Every structure is written in structure tokens, then in C-alpha cells.
Amino acid sequence: MSAPEPAAPGVHVVDDDPAVRDSLGWLFRTRGLPVTVWDSGEAFLAAWRPGWRGCVVLDVRMTGLSGLDVLDRLKAQNAAQPVIVLTGHGDVPIAVQALKNGAHDFLEKPFDADDLVGRVVAALELESRRHDETRAAQGVADRLASLSAREQEVLDLLLAGLMNKQIADRLGITMRTVEVHRARILEKFGVRSAVELAHRIAKVR
Amino acid sequence: MTETSPHRDRALAPSWEPRRRGRTALDRGVELAPLVAIVLIAALVGSLVWFADRGEREETRQTLIRDALWVEQALRFQISGSRESVEQIAFDLAQAPPRPDAVAARLRGLVGARPEIVSAVWRDRDGQVRAAYPEETAAAEPAEEPPLIPGLSGAIVGPAVRTAQHGYVADLRVPVLRQGAIVGSVLARISLDRLLAQHVPWWITQNNLVALVDRDGSELARKSSLVPAPGAERYTLSFDPPLPDVVLSITTTGARASRTQDAMVAAIFGLAALAALSIFALNRHYRRRLEAESSLAEAHALRKAMEDSLTVGMRARDLDGRILYVNPAFCRMVGYRAEDLVGRSPPMPYWVPDLVEETLARHDALSGGAPQPTSFETCFRRPDGTVFDVLVYEAPLIDEAGRHRGWMGSIIDVTDRKRAEAMERLQAETLQRTGRLITMGEMASTIAHELNQPLAAIASYGAGCLSLVRSGAFDPGEVTAALEKLDLQAKRAGQIIRRVHDFVRKRQPNFAPVQVGPLVEELAAFAVMDARKNQVEIDLSIEDGLPEISADRILIEQVVLNLVRNGIEAMAATPPGRRRILEVGVSLVRGEGGPEVEIRVADRGPGIEPAVAGRLFSPFVTTKPEGMGMGLNICRSIAELHRGRLDHGERDGGGAVFTVRLPAAWADAEAAE
Numbered sequence: 001m002s003a004p005e006p007a008a009p010g011v012h013v014v015d016d017d018p019a020v021r022d023s024l025g026w027l028f029r030t031r032g033l034p035v036t037v038w039d040s041g042e043a044f045l046a047a048w049r050p051g052w053r054g055c056v057v058l059d060v061r062m063t064g065l066s067g068l069d070v071l072d073r074l075k076a077q078n079a080a081q082p083v084i085v086l087t088g089h090g091d092v093p094i095a096v097q098a099l100k101n102g103a104h105d106f107l108e109k110p111f112d113a114d115d116l117v118g119r120v121v122a123a124l125e126l127e128s129r130r131h132d133e134t135r136a137a138q139g140v141a142d143r144l145a146s147l148s149a150r151e152q153e154v155l156d157l158l159l160a161g162l163m164n165k166q167i168a169d170r171l172g173i174t175m176r177t178v179e180v181h182r183a184r185i186l187e188k189f190g191v192r193s194a195v196e197l198a199h200r201i202a203k204v205r
Numbered sequence: 206m207t208e209t210s211p212h213r214d215r216a217l218a219p220s221w222e223p224r225r226r227g228r229t230a231l232d233r234g235v236e237l238a239p240l241v242a243i244v245l246i247a248a249l250v251g252s253l254v255w256f257a258d259r260g261e262r263e264e265t266r267q268t269l270i271r272d273a274l275w276v277e278q279a280l281r282f283q284i285s286g287s288r289e290s291v292e293q294i295a296f297d298l299a300q301a302p303p304r305p306d307a308v309a310a311r312l313r314g315l316v317g318a319r320p321e322i323v324s325a326v327w328r329d330r331d332g333q334v335r336a337a338y339p340e341e342t343a344a345a346e347p348a349e350e351p352p353l354i355p356g357l358s359g360a361i362v363g364p365a366v367r368t369a370q371h372g373y374v375a376d377l378r379v380p381v382l383r384q385g386a387i388v389g390s391v392l393a394r395i396s397l398d399r400l401l402a403q404h405v406p407w408w409i410t411q412n413n414l415v416a417l418v419d420r421d422g423s424e425l426a427r428k429s430s431l432v433p434a435p436g437a438e439r440y441t442l443s444f445d446p447p448l449p450d451v452v453l454s455i456t457t458t459g460a461r462a463s464r465t466q467d468a469m470v471a472a473i474f475g476l477a478a479l480a481a482l483s484i485f486a487l488n489r490h491y492r493r494r495l496e497a498e499s500s501l502a503e504a505h506a507l508r509k510a511m512e513d514s515l516t517v518g519m520r521a522r523d524l525d526g527r528i529l530y531v532n533p534a535f536c537r538m539v540g541y542r543a544e545d546l547v548g549r550s551p552p553m554p555y556w557v558p559d560l561v562e563e564t565l566a567r568h569d570a571l572s573g574g575a576p577q578p579t580s581f582e583t584c585f586r587r588p589d590g591t592v593f594d595v596l597v598y599e600a601p602l603i604d605e606a607g608r609h610r611g612w613m614g615s616i617i618d619v620t621d622r623k624r625a626e627a628m629e630r631l632q633a634e635t636l637q638r639t640g641r642l643i644t645m646g647e648m649a650s651t652i653a654h655e656l657n658q659p660l661a662a663i664a665s666y667g668a669g670c671l672s673l674v675r676s677g678a679f680d681p682g683e684v685t686a687a688l689e690k691l692d693l694q695a696k697r698a699g700q701i702i703r704r705v706h707d708f709v710r711k712r713q714p715n716f717a718p719v720q721v722g723p724l725v726e727e728l729a730a731f732a733v734m735d736a737r738k739n740q741v742e743i744d745l746s747i748e749d750g751l752p753e754i755s756a757d758r759i760l761i762e763q764v765v766l767n768l769v770r771n772g773i774e775a776m777a778a779t780p781p782g783r784r785r786i787l788e789v790g791v792s793l794v795r796g797e798g799g800p801e802v803e804i805r806v807a808d809r810g811p812g813i814e815p816a817v818a819g820r821l822f823s824p825f826v827t828t829k830p831e832g833m834g835m836g837l838n839i840c841r842s843i844a845e846l847h848r849g850r851l852d853h854g855e856r857d858g859g860g861a862v863f864t865v866r867l868p869a870a871w872a873d874a875e876a877a878e
Contacts, residue, residue: 017658017738088657112668
């Protein structure tokens, strides 16, 4: 068990069967996907950190913590990683339960290895996209937080679609002052127009 | 007309109010007629007797009168004879005065000739006794002599007087007249007793009492040995003259004929009474008989009703098997009428043709055997061909004298019961099958999971190898290693399948000599994968020189594998600090019945909770969240199948120990066989 690279996107395989664990690790490596294997849910959760990237492949039936238990604990800690659950053949109720509890996908054993790889890749892409979005949203939020109280007021009225003149009247300040505030807001968000600004903020709100 | 049953309080009565035949007028008539006849006969005979009696009485009276007249005649004749004799003497004395001694001689002659005359005296004119016979008579003479009436020459008889010597006597006095003057008298004393005694003949006194009485009715003399019955026929005649104031009375003494008649009458009435009595008794007897008959009829009716109401078929047969009796239930059961069955000899129409041989054989056995009650099940067939199951109880038919006369059979239609039983059995089987299916389902699920693991691994290794090979740039060593692992997993899957196959397949235990040591060794190797997964080490110790046991190898494998896996699973929760060692040992021990091979599996798990320990081997008891609780139960069954035991206990220092002991001695015995 190599120490995982916290931020590196990759596949985390959690399975108590050594053969399955080993073969899955080997499979993902042959497809060029970084993989980390865990022999139990307990071991995985003990090592897990909130900032981890990538996806989790979780076997449902394990001694100790079951796959569903591990899923619940991950969700309780707002883990953003997509979780693919491996269920036994015909364990449809468990699969449904897993999806309800926030699993990204499930796969019945015995599975087609390529199918599994495909789903893992899809999950990784999703995770990557989500990660970017999260990062963007985080930027908007940071910028909003950096605005002064007056700038905040001006931004709200600006997004409401008022003209500079109207904003000046509404706030009881000169039009010149409004223009200065507006220029600073655009500068802080790194956009050139109010339309672009509105688009950026709408994504977050 | 219905009379209250006199047997009301008897055993049969309370709920059974039978139809009773009342006594009719005819019955009473029949009862009374003989009585009336007897009364009539008695009356007729009585009146006949009465008439006869009356005639006889009349006759008796005639006879009596005749006798009386005859007696009177005879007595008169005698007395007149005596008178004449005395008058002769007196006449002679009047002719010439005789010598006194001559007169005495004549007097003696008189007394001698006339028995009724007890004494005679000759007196002279002055009344002096001149001669007397017997002589002493002259001295004592108290009698009142009749007076001599002058002018009268005839005899005069005096009144009857009682004397001491002769009872009542009457004096006959004849005057001696000589030329019209009384010169003396001759007096003869007549004893009335003697008169009767001497002159009434025996044939009169035989039947009659002859008596002389005075006017007052007092008896003066009598002749009879018999005392007349009161109210007897009596006839009286005046005997005056010759004897003044004397009456001749003759009374019949109730002759023998009369008594016979009385006896006859008595006998007739007695017999009539007896007849009446016997008729009465007969009537009583008849009435009792009638009652008995009626109660018998009641009892018979009740018995018939009971027999008719029975739902159990009854059949009586004689020793040859001929049917003597069948009840309606039996007829209903077999569908034949009683008339068709009674009197028939085997084979019976209701026998099932296919079973005739068997039935005949049983019948013969029954006929030849001792009279013991038996029961058996068989089938009967109705005329329409339907066959039904019956339960037959045969009991010997013993008559009153204790002789074995045949067989009494009670037949119960058990078709419904059998059907119910079959249904129940079917249901039980269905339930069992369902249970088995559930178990199979569980097993299938477990097996699927177990198989999924190697299959997933195989699929992954395969896909990985494929992509490496396709990429064209790969390390052959890497691919070889993966393929080796893949091969191992394929073998693992194969083993699982084989195990399942062996376990599931219904098969007879196949006993063969088994070396337990190598068997356990092999299984331990197989379990190593499971053990490693749980970080369990298997510590194997197998004694040398163990005897072979006779066992079904696969079953024993199942037991050992089950115990080993249980042990491994039991240690899954053991804290990491403690060493997870599963001890598996095989050794020879001395058992009760000889040497035994003991397989011992000891874990370091939590042990067995006391609450579970008692019913550890019961089905569906488990400590595992997903367990079915069948394993140990099956293991114990297998151990017992091999005449061995499965035991469990606490291990020193924590954990549980399971031991299987399989007898080695039995194996030898089995082999010898």
C-alpha cells in the first residue's frame, strides 16, 4: 500500500478479496490509470482526506465495514469523489440502495472488465469537471467576498439591470462615483463587461 | 294406550321412549275368560252337589223316617211282648194261688227271656212282695209305681224314672185280678237302655242315633256310638203309649256318604280355587312375559336403531367365512344390499379383484388361527368399481356357551383419513421442499458471491492482459505473472464448483477407508486463502500412524472445512494485537468403544456465548450476520452418520474448540464385514 498522493486524480479500489483487489489494480494500471488499492473499508476511510481526487471502486460485500457503510461515511464527510459500487449478481436492492445513498454508478459481478474501465474513466472525467467547476465557483465566491460594502450594493443593482444614472439616484451618490465602483468590480472579477460578469456570477448562485 | 314404561329408571330408558304395546280389551278378556269359566264350573258343580245333597237329604230323611218307624214298631212289639208275658204271669197268678217259689221261677224266666226287663216283682193285695227276681229287688224299691186302677185288667206303664243301677227305667204293672178284684200285681221294670240296646239293630245305629227322650227333651236312653253333627236330620215319634211322656228320637249321625260328599265339594271348590289361583298366577306370568317381551322388543328396537345408526360397518361371519350379518353402515359402505351379502361365502363381491389372493390368504389365516382379535388395512370395491381403503378389526365371535362361532368385524372407511394423511404428507414435503429451496437459494447466493470473486479477478486479469498484448508494447514477464494469477483464480472457481457439486448432490454416503491425516492436510491447504484474507495462521499438527476410518470422504471434508472456516471467521473480529492462530490437529484418542480419531479445531475468537452454546447445533442458530445456521447442524449429522460425535467447548486462554471424534474400531468391524 503505497502512500497515496492526496491531490492526484486516480482510482481507489476497496476490496477485501486479495485476488480481486490485485487483478483490478493490475487492470487499471494496464490502462494507464493511477490506482490505489485498499484491503478494507476501514483502511480506506482511515487514510481518506477531504481533498482527494479521482473515483472509488467499492466492493459491497466485505468483512468488517460493508461497501454501503463506506459509501455512507464518505457522503457524511461530503466527499466529492464519484463512487462505483460492485455488487453481487442479483443484488438489485443493494444497488438501488447504493444509488439512493449517493453512489455514482454500480456494476454487477461478474462484470465485463472493459465496461468497468469505461465507467471508471467516465467517473474520472466527471470528477475532473466537477473539480474545475468547484474551483471556478470558489473563485467567484472569493471575489464577491473581496468587494466593499458599497461595491456590493452597486453590484446587486448592476446585476438587476439598472443604468449607472439610476444606480446613482438609488444610492444617492454621483454618477462618477458609480462609474468608479463599476470599474473596480469588473477589474476584481477580471471581466470586461457587466454581461460577462452576470454570466460568471449566475454560474455560482 | 301408551303405558309408562316400567323400565323407565333402567339403564336404557332415559332418552329412549319406545313404542309400547298397551293392554287391550282382548287381553283382559283372554285373562278373565278362564276365571269366569272356573267360576261357572264351580257354580254348576256346586249346584249339582247341592241338588244331589238335597236329594240325598230327602232320601236320608225318608230312610230316617222309615228307620224310626221301624224302630218304633220293633220297640212297641218288644214292649207289648213283655206286657203280654207279664199279663200272662198275672193271669196265671189270678187262676190259682201259686207257690211263691214257682212264681219266682216264672219271674226269673221272664227276666231271662226279656232282656229289657231288669227285674220283676209279685206283690199281693197289700203290696207285700211275694216273689221277686232278682231277690234283692224286693228290698230296694224306690220307684214310683203306677197306680192300679180298679176295673182295668191291662198293664199300666209308669213314668220313666232314673235309677242308680239301670239308668232310666219304667215300671210295667199288671194287676192280678181274681174275679174282678185286685189281689196283687206283677211289676216288671223295663230298662230303657236295655230296651234300646237289645232291640234296636246295629244297622240302624250304624248311621243313626236312637234315643228316648221325655217331653222336656232330656235324654233318657240312647243307642249310638256316634255323636250326631249339630243340625243333623232328626225325627221324633211319640212313644206314648206304651211309655208315657216318652218320645222316640232318631237322629242321623251324618253318614259316611255325606262326609265324602263334603270332601268332594271341598275338593271341587279347592280345585276351582286352585285353578283360579293358577290362572291368576298365569295371568301374572303372562303379563310379566308381555312386559319382558315388550322390553325385549324395546331393547331389540334400540339395538337395531343403534346398529342402523352406526357409522362403523359391522360384519359377522361364521368360521367358514359365510356372512351371518351385516349392518346398514356396512351395506352403505360397500354398496351391496344386506340380502345380497348375508349367507355368501368368500370370495365376497366387494373384494378388490387384485387383492383376492391376499384377502383369501388372510381369511384362511384367520380361520385357522387362534381366536385372537386382529386388525388390518385393506381395500374394498363398490359395485360401481370405486375402491376405498378400510381399516378392519376382527374379533372372535363367541357364543353364550363360550364357543368360538366365527368372526365379528368392524370396518371403518379410512379413505378420507388416508387422503388427509396423504395431503398432510404432501404438504410437509412441499414445506420441506420449500425449505430446501430457500436453503438452496441461500446457498446459491453464497456460492454466487464466492464464485464472483475469482470470476471478477479472472475478468480483470484477462482484460488487463488483453489490452497489454493489444498495445504491442508489453513486458512478457508481467503478462505471464498476470496469466498465472488468472489461472489460479480459475482453479479457485473450479474448486468452489466441485465443492458445491459434491455438497449439493444427493448421494448415498459412500463409505470407504479414509486416512484422516492427509485429508485434513489437504483441506488446510485449501483454506489457506481464506485464512490469509483474515490474517489467520493455520497451525496444523497431525499425529503419525493414525488408523484409517471408514467414512465418506466428501462428507468428512465438509465437516472439517466448515469447522475451519468457522474458526477463521470467528477470529475476524479479534483485535489486531493478538495473534490469529487456528489450531487444527488430528490425533488418536481412546474412546468409549475403542480407539477414535479426533479432529480438533481450536480458534482464538470470542468463544461461544453461553446463551447460544445450548442450541449451537440446532438448525438456524447462528452467530453470523449472514449465516444460515445450518453448518454445525449438518456437521453433527455427518459425525453421527459415522457413529462419531461433534463436541464443542471453551479453549484455554479464550476461543472455542470443536472436536470431531470418529471411531476407528468401527472401521475395522465394517471392513471385516
